Amino acid sequence: MLKTTPLHSRTSALMQANQWRRWAGYCVASSYEMTHDREYYAIRNACVLLDVSPLCKYSIKGADALKFLNRLVTRDVSKISVGGMLYTPWCDSRGKILDDGTIAQLGENEYRLTSAEPNMRWLQDNAVGMQVEIFDVSDKIASMSLQGPRSRELLMTLCNAPLGGVKYYEFVNTKIAGVDVMISRTGYTGDLGFELWVDAAKAEKVWDAVVEAGKAFALQPAGIWALDVARIEAGLIMLDIDYTPANKAMTDGQTSTPIELGLNWAISWKKGNFVGRKALLAEKENGSTIQFVGLEIDHKEFERQHHELGLTVPYPFMAWRAVIPLYVDGSQVGYATSGVWSPTLKKYLAFGHVQPKYAQPGSVVTIDLTVDRYRRPFNAKVTKLPFFNPPRKKDILGEK
Amino acid sequence: MSKTSNNHYDVIVIGGGHNGLVNAAYLGKAGKKVLVLEQRHTVGGATVTEEVYPGFKFLIASYLISLLRPEVIQELELARHGLEIMPLESTFVPLANGNYLADWPDHEATRHEIERHSKRDAEAYDEYARVMKRLAIALRPLLDMIPPDPTSVTAKDLETMARVRGVLNNMTRDDFHLLSRLMTMSAADFLDEWFEGTALKGTKCTSGIIGTFMGPRSPGTGYVLLHHYIGELDGTFRAWGFARGGTGALSQAIASAAREAGVEIKTNSPVAHVNVKNGEATGVTLENGDEYTAGIVVSNADAKRTFLKLIEPKHLPDDFVSDVNRFRIASPACKVNLALDGLPEFTSMPKGKEALLRGSIEIAPSIDYVEQAYDDAKYGGWSRKPFMDALIPSLLDPGMAPPGKHVMSLFVQYASSDLEGGWNEEKKAQFLDIVIDTLAEHAPNLKKILIHKHIMTPWDLERMIGLTSGHIFHGELALQQLFFLRPSPQWSNYRTPIKNMYMCGSSTHPGGCITGAPGRNAALAILEDRP
Structure with a gap:
């Protein structure tokens, strides 16, 4: 049986189109309305509320909690203090990425790790000999994501927390509708936004309060389809789509490293040893064989070819998730993994993985797209990521 | 001001409407030194968003975007300059009998909705939509074409005529015949051929x-x-969108692209007249007496304003002046904006379908209703029950109103620009009351939530924005004044009888709506003459 999230009573009441999907064994909305358009536009122009409860969450406590995490992940967890968070990947000993998620420091020697996939066994195996307690709190904590340019104003009508000054990747503890809530300045949209972490048993009360207050800010419930468009614009990778976790890969060729995925910035070389460091250092010195890049597909030509045939242009409004070859001069030099039309940027965006010599911004590769049943090559230009990065993502109030 | 080289430009564009700005941006990108002169305090012309009532942003003229050329969006990189367009996904038509007709963002849902009214229409609708889409694809290239002179045998005109011929060749015989008939018949006759449902045809x-x-x-x-x-x-053809921040945000995005291309924009600079010497435009004089000289003068104003007000008739051939004089430009369109303390509750809106408020709301229950509205107005009057195309922008972009409050935008017809006895403040108030009463018949709580009301009549559109007769298309989109006949048979290619003088407004092909096409096409024509 599929499990439902602690917010299912609320999300199911809002569902108009019967468009559900599975996420980590839970049932969540793909889109509430018949198309995801309005949900997407609300992310960029108003605000949306997403049920992201299926995220895996682990409580990590004990004298060696920091030591453990710094051994586990690639980033330096000592850089944050209580109230701080960071995004990080983690790898196996070959430097192959297993998962990516966030770490929040909740207190002295107390952290919370989120991940896309269950990681309990890996966490326990790496904690051997350390004074650390690891609990799976996935079902105990509901999480909802409030994203969009009006999200902060909305939350400020609901709680006393000084949200105006909360920076990107910081969090505060406060109360909404009498319920304890942790609000973090995080999200998966590349926009101004927050995530609310709350006791699963009381989550509905918080959801209701946000929805009620949201009426004044054109709040829209949103599902994964809208999120998928936003996350590509924001240049954010997705497990199983843009990389295969090392523990699922059947061959070495299917794995990726953080360096290949453009996450060099999330590797701390100075903090001491961590799982995969040796292999990653070697890759850093010897170079990678493949590099993650942003691509802008020549949509004008795609459009022209359709008009020439008397056809309307099938814009990829819904993000595609497929492995599609990329070529230079007829030879395959890599592959694309996600793509979507960006209604905000008016560009056809994709994520690609190409040989490093083609990874410089401005390089052009070709991708095959279908025009009226036939595959035809189109240019795709390597572009700096993120595609979309508005100042409001990181701004704090009183600062322009 | 003395004539210094600082006052000399390659190009002066009169009027900072959206087409003037597009024209300037293209010419700026081509390396010309361009000056845009706008009479008002802000650019945009009829493409503006204004805070008429504190905290509420009103769409005082244009309100939606659909015909804006994708080429203009791409070539001027308007997304990078801040343009965001959100599609309107539904239409809600309240009917007098308490029923309603809706158009949903889902094809099948719309089909089921039409079926509620007529099973036959639901099937015809698919075919109708497909045919209209095919015609739209076929005709699309004409919008971006500089109209040819069909009587001319110059290489250029022959080549363009061949392209027109190519457009027609791309159509099937049946589609071409349908197009020929559609072009010459009335909308009502055409719809009668397809549908039986009163509301759908309305x-x-x-x-x-x-x-x-x-x-x-x-x-x-x-x-x-x-x-x-x-x-x-x-x-997506036949799709209309709302620009975040209103249509004024589009003008600001184009202005930003123009400035980046080196274009200078001066607001509060109304032009008194174009200076003409020996049949050549040499510059302009502002109402305050300032003079600017330029190698090229482009007018974004409509044909009547340009050739009957900004240029002395003595500089123009008689036949051209009479063409401009008879250019049909009487207008019936008004724009109403309401500041609301809540949402209107339509009695015919079914519970659970309130999402329909976020799309278009049309008061057009039947062809008869709309025709009657026209009849009331055509002898210098106004509709006793006007047609309205409404929208609640604050539901799409909460920045349009303070939290919890709303803005409603209503496009209203018909109220004659040639109102018997002329327009005045009292008559404006009277017609505004008619609009509110008519809407309140469908949404009875309207008057209770009304905080402020504002109307732009043809009179206001003329005196504030400078549209002759307040015509939103700078002249009727009638067959006798389209394509190579717009605005005048001999001068339809953005050029004019005065050397170095061009037109770039909606009085030229392809006409009105926020398209950017006249601005872009005129820039291409200018660059043909002066690369």
């Missing part, structure tokens, strides 16, 4: 009359219907 006929002083039974409205189908948003 809402569909409105595309044929928006902005024109014709009724759905007037021949020629078939073309206007098609004109509104050629618009596209991200490849």
Whole structure:
């Protein structure tokens, strides 16, 4: 049986189109309305509320909690203090990425790790000999994501927390509708936004309060389809789509490293040893064989070819998730993994993985797209990521 | 001000409407030194968003975007300059009997909805949509074409005529015949051939009359219907979108692209006249007496204003002056904005379907209703029950109103620009009351939530924005003044009888709506003459 999230009573009441999907064994909305358009536009122009409860969450406590995490992940967890968070990947000993998620420091020697996939066994195996307690709190904590340019104003009508000054990747503890809530300045949209972490048993009360207050800010419930468009614009990778976790890969060729995925910035070389460091250092010195890049597909030509045939242009409004070859001069030099039309940027965006010599911004590769049943090559230009990065993502109030 | 080299430009564009700005941006990108002169305090012309009442942003003239050329968006990189367009996904038509008709963002849902009214229409609707889409694709290239002179045998005109011929060749025989008939018939006759449902025909006929002083039974409205189908948003034809921040945000985005291309924009600079010497435009004089010289002068103003007010007739050939004089420009369109302390509750809106408020709301229950609205106005009057195309922008962009409050934008027809006895403040108030009473019949709580009301009549559109007769298309989109006949048979290619003087407004092909096409096409014509 599929499990439902602690917010299912609320999300199911809002569902108009019967468009559900599975996420980590839970049932969540793909889109509430018949198309995801309005949900997407609300992310960029108003605000949306997403049920992201299926995220895996682990409580990590004990004298060696920091030591453990710094051994586990690639980033330096000592850089944050209580109230701080960071995004990080983690790898196996070959430097192959297993998962990516966030770490929040909740207190002295107390952290919370989120991940896309269950990681309990890996966490326990790496904690051997350390004074650390690891609990799976996935079902105990509901999480909802409030994203969009009006999200902060909305939350400020609901709680006393000084949200105006909360920076990107910081969090505060406060109360909404009498319920304890942790609000973090995080999200998966590349926009101004927050995530609310709350006791699963009381989550509905918080959801209701946000929805009620949201009426004044054109709040829209949103599902994964809208999120998928936003996350590509924001240049954010997705497990199983843009990389295969090392523990699922059947061959070495299917794995990726953080360096290949453009996450060099999330590797701390100075903090001491961590799982995969040796292999990653070697890759850093010897170079990678493949590099993650942003691509802008020549949509004008795609459009022209359709008009020439008397056809309307099938814009990829819904993000595609497929492995599609990329070529230079007829030879395959890599592959694309996600793509979507960006209604905000008016560009056809994709994520690609190409040989490093083609990874410089401005390089052009070709991708095959279908025009009226036939595959035809189109240019795709390597572009700096993120595609979309508005100042409001990181701004704090009183600062322009 | 003395004549210094600082006052000399390659190009002066009179009027900072959206087409003037597009024109300037293209010429700036081509390396010209361009000056845009706008009479008002802000650029945009009829493409503006204004805070008429504190905290509420009103769409005082244009309100939606559809025909804006994708080429203009891409070539001027308007997304990078801040343009965001959100599609309107539904239409809600309240009917007098408490029923309603809706158009949903889902094809099948719309089919089921039409089925509620007529099973036959639900099937015809698919075929109708497909045919209109095919015509739109076929005609699309004409929008971006500099109209040829069909009587000319110059290489250029022959080549363009061949391209027109190519457009027609791309159509099937059946489609071509359908197009020929649609172009010359009335929207009502055309719709009668397809549908039986009163409500469906009522809402569909409105595309044929928006902005024109014709009724759905007037021949020629078939073309206007098609004109509104050629618009596209991200490849979806007949889609209309709302620009975040209102249409004024579009003008600001184009202005930003223009400035980046080196264009200078001066606001509060009304032009008194174009200076002409020996049949050549040499510059302009502002109302305050300032003079600017330029190698090229482009007018974004409509044809009447340009050639009957900004230029002395003695500089123009008589036949051209009479062409401009008879250019049909009487207008029936008003714009109403309401500041609301809540949402209107339509008695015919079914519970659970309130999402329909976020789309278009049309008061057009039947062709008869719309035709009657026209009849009331055509002898210098106004509709006793006007047609309205409404929208609640604050539901799409909460920045349009303070939290919890709303803005409602209403496009209203018909109120004659040639009102008997002339327009004045009292008559404005009277017609505004009629609009509110008519809407309140469908949404009885309207008057209770009304905080502020504002109307732009044709009179206001003329005196504030400078549109002759307040015509939103700078002249009727009637067959006798389209393509190579717009605005005058001999001068339809953005050039004018005065050397170095060009037109870039909606009085030229392809006409009105926020398209950017006249601005872009005029820039291409200018660059042909002066690379």
